[in-house]
Amino acid sequence: MATTTPSPTRSATTRTTRTTRTTTRTYNDAIDALNSLQTPYAAIEARRRAGIRPDATSVREMRAYLARIGYTPRDLDRLNIVHVAGTKGKGSTCAFVDSVLSRYQRRGGSPRRVGLFTSPHLIAVRERIRINSAPISEELFAKYFFDVWDRLEANADVAADDAAPGSKPIYARYLTLMSFHVFLSEGVDAAVYETGIGGEYDATNVVEHPVASGISTLGIDHVFVLGDTVDKIAWHKAGIMKPGSPAFTVEQVPRAAEVLKARAAEKGVGLRVLDIDPRLAAVKIRPDATFQKKNATLAVALAETALRRLDPSFSPDPDALPREFVDGLEQVVWRGRCEVKVEDHVIWHVDGAHTVDSLKMAARWFVGECAGRAGGGPRVLIFNQQGRAEAVDFLDGLCNTVKDTGRGFEHVIFCTNVTYAATGYKRDFVNHQHNPADIEKMTQQRVFADRWKKLDPSANVMLIPTIEEAINAARGLASGEHKVQALITGSLHLVGGALGILESADAL
Numbered sequence: 001m002a003t004t005t006p007s008p009t010r011s012a013t014t015r016t017t018r019t020t021r022t023t024t025r026t027y028n029d030a031i032d033a034l035n036s037l038q039t040p041y042a043a044i045e046a047r048r049r050a051g052i053r054p055d056a057t058s059v060r061e062m063r064a065y066l067a068r069i070g071y072t073p074r075d076l077d078r079l080n081i082v083h084v085a086g087t088k089g090k091g092s093t094c095a096f097v098d099s100v101l102s103r104y105q106r107r108g109g110s111p112r113r114v115g116l117f118t119s120p121h122l123i124a125v126r127e128r129i130r131i132n133s134a135p136i137s138e139e140l141f142a143k144y145f146f147d148v149w150d151r152l153e154a155n156a157d158v159a160a161d162d163a164a165p166g167s168k169p170i171y172a173r174y175l176t177l178m179s180f181h182v183f184l185s186e187g188v189d190a191a192v193y194e195t196g197i198g199g200e201y202d203a204t205n206v207v208e209h210p211v212a213s214g215i216s217t218l219g220i221d222h223v224f225v226l227g228d229t230v231d232k233i234a235w236h237k238a239g240i241m242k243p244g245s246p247a248f249t250v251e252q253v254p255r256a257a258e259v260l261k262a263r264a265a266e267k268g269v270g271l272r273v274l275d276i277d278p279r280l281a282a283v284k285i286r287p288d289a290t291f292q293k294k295n296a297t298l299a300v301a302l303a304e305t306a307l308r309r310l311d312p313s314f315s316p317d318p319d320a321l322p323r324e325f326v327d328g329l330e331q332v333v334w335r336g337r338c339e340v341k342v343e344d345h346v347i348w349h350v351d352g353a354h355t356v357d358s359l360k361m362a363a364r365w366f367v368g369e370c371a372g373r374a375g376g377g378p379r380v381l382i383f384n385q386q387g388r389a390e391a392v393d394f395l396d397g398l399c400n401t402v403k404d405t406g407r408g409f410e411h412v413i414f415c416t417n418v419t420y421a422a423t424g425y426k427r428d429f430v431n432h433q434h435n436p437a438d439i440e441k442m443t444q445q446r447v448f449a450d451r452w453k454k455l456d457p458s459a460n461v462m463l464i465p466t467i468e469e470a471i472n473a474a475r476g477l478a479s480g481e482h483k484v485q486a487l488i489t490g491s492l493h494l495v496g497g498a499l500g501i502l503e504s505a506d507a508l
C-alpha cells in the first residue's frame, strides 16, 4: 500500500509537530493509547443516571479536533463521502457500496482508491478503516494514529471554545477523526462512512457535503441515546441528510417513513424511497433474503450517485446493472454476518445480530440453513450481550423462531464477552465500558438463562465464562456422524471473538 502522505490543507492556527517517536511506536502502542480513550463504566453510568444524552456539542467538538489536526470540514469534500445511517443493514450497505466503487477505475486507467469507515470492529481495530476493502496495515494504522495524537497535543488550545484545551476525542470519535486523516493523506477518490450511533449527533456528521446520504432499515436500538420509539430514532438518523445532497432510503415502518419525509422537507432535501431494484433479479445476493435486497438496492443508488460525481460520463442503465456492480454485490466480503464455517464436527453459523428484529432474521437464516441438510446433529446456541438490560427481551423472538420449526436449540450457552480463558481480552477488545463485577459474576448471563428456561424448559442451558470455553463446549457436544449445528449470535463482540478463535486471529 502506498504510504505517501501529502500535507493536508493546514488551517492557519495549527502548528505542525516534528517528532521522531512515530517511527518507533507500534500498532499495539496505538491500541493501548486508543483504549485509554474509552469512557469508563462508572462515567457512563453517572451520565446515564443524570440523563445526559449526546447533543450538538459532539459535532462542534469534532470540528474543533479536525482543526487541531489541520483540516476544515471543507477539506472533507475532497473525499466524496457517501454517508449511511440506519438501525439495521447500514454496515452491509456500506460494504456493498465500497465493493462496487472499488471495481471502477479512474479516468486514464489507474485503480480507484475507495475508503471505508465502519464500526464496530470484529477481529482487529484496524478493520474500521479500509482502503479498497482491505483494513489498513498495522504500520499505517500506527503511523496515522500517532500523527493525529501528536497534532492534537501540539495544537491543544486551538478552537478551545468547542473542545476542552488539551483534551482528546473519545474512542469512536478519535477513530473517526483519524479516518479522515488516513483517507485525505492516502488520496482516496471516494469514502463510504457508516455512522456509529444515530446520525444527527454522531461524530461522522461533521461531514457537511456528502455526495449522497442513505438511510437503511430503521427499528429500535440504542434506546438510551436515541429514544424509545421508532420516530425518535428516525429523527436522529435523518440528521445525516444535507441540503444539496441527494438522500435515499428503503421502505420503512410508517412512523419512521413520516419522520424521514418531514425532516427531508425541513432541510429541502430530495429524499427518494426505493423499492427493491428489479435489476437485482440478475444478481446473486447473499443471503437471498428480502432484507439484504433492500440493503443492496440502497447501495446501488448510492454507488450510482457517487459514480456520477466521480465520472460525469457515467450513466446508469435502467435495465441492467454493469458488470462492476454485479461483481461488487456478489463478491462483497462482510464478515460476521450470515457466515458459515464448517469444521469436522461442527457447522458454525455466525451472525452479529443484536436487536429484536435482526435476531429473528438471524434465527430464520439459521433454520433455513439447517433445513437444507439431511439429519443434523444437536442444535446449539452461543449467545452474548453485555451491559444492556433490555437484551433479555432479544431472547423471545430468537427462541420462538427456531422452536416454531418443530425443533428448538437442544443446548443453549450464555457466555460473557471475555475472549480467552487464560488471558482474558485480546488487546483490540479491551473494554472498560462494562461493569467488571457483572462479568465476573455472569450477572446478565444468569438473567438470560432464567428467561430461556421459561421459554424452552426442554433446553439444556449452560453458563460459561469465556467465548473460548463456550466454543469448546459446543465442540464437545458432537457425537456420532451428524455435525453439531451451532448458531453464534447476540453481539458483534462475541462474533468477532469467536471468529478470531475459529480461525487464526490475523486472518482479516
Ligand SMILES: Nc1ncnc2c1ncn2[C@@H]1O[C@H](COP(=O)(O)OP(=O)(O)OP(=O)(O)O)[C@@H](O)[C@H]1O
Pocket (backbone or CB within 6 Å): 086, 087, 088, 089, 090, 091, 092, 093, 119, 120, 216, 217, 291, 292, 294, 295, 336, 337, 338, 351, 352, 353, 354, 357, 358, 359, 361, 362, 492
Ligand atoms: N435491512 C435489514 N433489516 C433487518 N435486519 C438486517 C438488515 N440488514 C442486516 N440485518 C441483520 O443485521 C445484522 C447486522 O447487519 P449490518 O452489519 O449490515 O447492520 P448494521 O446496521 O451495520 O448494524 P450493526 O453495526 O449495529 O450490527 C445482519 O447480520 C442481519 O442479521
